[in-house]
Amino acid sequence: EVLDAVREAWPASKTIGVRISATDWSPGGNTEEDAVDIARAFIAHGAQFIDVSSGQIVKDEKPAFGRSYQTPFADRIRNQVAAEAGVSVIAVGAVSSYDDVNSILLAGRADLVALGRTHLYNPQWTLQAAAEQDYTGDGATWPLPFKAGRRKPPAARTDAVRPRLSLVREAEEQEQTHLRWIPARKSETSNLVTSA
């Protein structure tokens, strides 16, 4: 009833979805099986995505908290009801690495992964995850003032740091510039205005 009322007031051209608490983590409360039925009911009434959280309903809950701990609920909803209805499922909860994000997506456990506290801990998380995976699309653009730092800092054994040690007496000429501090090359800044 609530979703119907919101759907009616919300422009038809705009997406509407629901965040659910998949289990109450408490005897007698909602269970992850109930969550599938709840998701099915919301989908029947026009929800276009289901964002799957859990708990925070009763004080005496006993959540099984841990890495990616709510993803199994998203997985269950996606694969039992949402995918066949063309509805996206968002996994959330203690996901903190892009490896985990990619694993959840590639395994078909969710359509999107949302990170909350990870971004409070490191507000640059998305930019760094993009840089580390060589992603250069529109989904993560470095603000101009930070753009010079978008290369991952060289680590001890990277082959990016020059000069490299060499055992031959006459090593070939090597560029001595520290890569991180040379201005970005023209090809990388075609859409930027730079000063000297």
Ligand SMILES: Cc1cc2nc3c(=O)[nH]c(=O)nc-3n(C[C@H](O)[C@H](O)[C@H](O)COP(=O)(O)O)c2cc1C
């Ligand atoms: C400061 C803070 C406020 C939050 N407020 C809400 C809220 O109002 N409604 C809600 O559904 N979730 C809320 N959450 C939960 C987050 O949306 C998210 O689901 C939760 O933190 C688990 O994801 P995470 O482990 O990536 O942070 C809040 C979380 C934090 C840390």
